Amino acid sequence: MRLGIDWGGTKMEIIALSEQGEVLFRKRVPTPKDDYEGCLAAVAGLVEAAEADTGKTGTLGVGIPGSLSPATGLVKNSNAVWLNGKPLDRDLQARLGRPVRIQNDANCFAVSEATDGAGAGKAVVHAIIIGTGCGSGIALGGRAHSGANGIAGEWGAITVPWLTPEEFPGPDCWIGHKGAIEYWCSGTGFQADYEKKTGTALNGREIIALKRKGDPAATDIYRAYVSRLGRALAMSANLLDPDVLVLGGGMSNIDELYEDLPAAMAPFIFSDSYDTPIRKAFHGDSSGVRGAAWLWGAGES
Template identity: 75%
Template sequence: MRLGIDWGGTKIEIVALSGDGHELFRKRVDTPRDDYQGCLDAVKHLVQAAEEATHATGTLGLGIPGSLSPKTGLVKNANSTWMNGKPLDKDLEEVLGRPVRIQNDANCLAVSEATDGAGAGAHVVHAIIVGTGSGSGIAIDGKAHLGANGIGGEWGAITVPWLKPDEFPGPDSWIGHKGVIDRWCSGTGFQLDYKDRTGTLLKGHEIMDLKRAGDPVAVRVYEDYVSRLARALAMSANLLDPDVFVLGGGMSNIDELYQDLPPVMLPYIFSDTFDTPIRKAMHGDSSGVRGAAWLWE
């Protein structure tokens, strides 16, 4: 049995998978925000619940919104900032009494979708989270591509490419740079863009309801979002040229994106043709937790 945990900013989820990928158990709890020890305890209790329910012991993989530094072994670049600088793997191994494998949550998404999802069988999968934040992961032949410094696929820290005059320099972000993909291509960025123009904070699906009803502000916010995400994807296409893009996170549920993104990308693609598919994550918002379990495959 393989256990996977997705440690996110708002929830911590566990899944137990059989050897053939059949789901045996699933549970999620709210993330104890700004409470590192509380998060460790939550993981421990979830593992205990999974193993009590299945009457089995499993390997454990963990997806986090950051990564382990290959130099220090400490968590870095996590937007759940209270885990930064912590020896998470060692702390969890002490709490659980077993080895753990930890990967960036977007890498887990990529592994999941490359294994038995929307990118199954593809050589290179670029998986992108467009949820609370916007990160990405790369899977090559089903394995996460980390890179020499453990930052492979970290597109969230990059400024949205081909900035337009009225976009420059862009809004501030927790990363410390302006106009980055994490801030502008996330679901949070979509909501904040609408708030900046109207003074009202709505949820993403509420903005889309207004857009579909023809509200001019919501239409403009959506069009600008599509433009920014399309430019980010075009940058990846020019640099990585993956076999497939897979979108996960809340914004990936907007069906219009899959029709609207490709034509907006085309002017930025350094090729006379572009037919790389952009697909919704087959396993939805649970894909990352499945990918964490597959880290032991």
């Protein structure tokens, strides 16, 4: 049995998977915000609940909103800031009495979709999260690719490429860069653009509903979003040339994106042709927690 935990800023979820990927157990609890020791206790409680319910002991993988530094072994770059600087893997292993594999949550998303999702059977999967924020993970041969410094896939930290004069230098982002993919290609940025243009605050679903009715302002905001996301994905195509691009997060539910993005990407791709598919995540909101469980691959113990 494989156990996976998705450690989010507001909730923690555990899933237990059989060797065939069948869900045996799942449970969510609120994340003890700003309470590191409370979070460790919550993880231990989730593992205990899963193993009590199934009567089995499992391997454990954990997806976190950050990464472990290869230099120090401590958590870095987490927006759940109380994790930063903590020896999370050592602390969890000591508390649970077993090895624990920890990965960035976007990498877990990529592993899930590469294992038995929209990228199954593909050697190189670039999985993009376009939700409240915007980030990505990379799976190579079904395994998470963290990179030499633990920052592979930190695509959201880059400024949207090929900025137009009207866009330059772009809005501020919490990561300290202007015009970052993290902001402009997120649902948050999409909604902020609409409010700036119209003076009206709407959520993404409401803006898309107006766009589908032909509303000019909503249509303009959608076109700008597609252009920016298309340029960001073209950069991925030129650098990584993945076998598939998988989209997750709330904005990935906009069906028109899959029709409109290839044309937005095309002018910026350094190739005479490009037919890499762009697919919606097969496992949806469950992909991250499933990927954490799959950090222990087939045949591993």
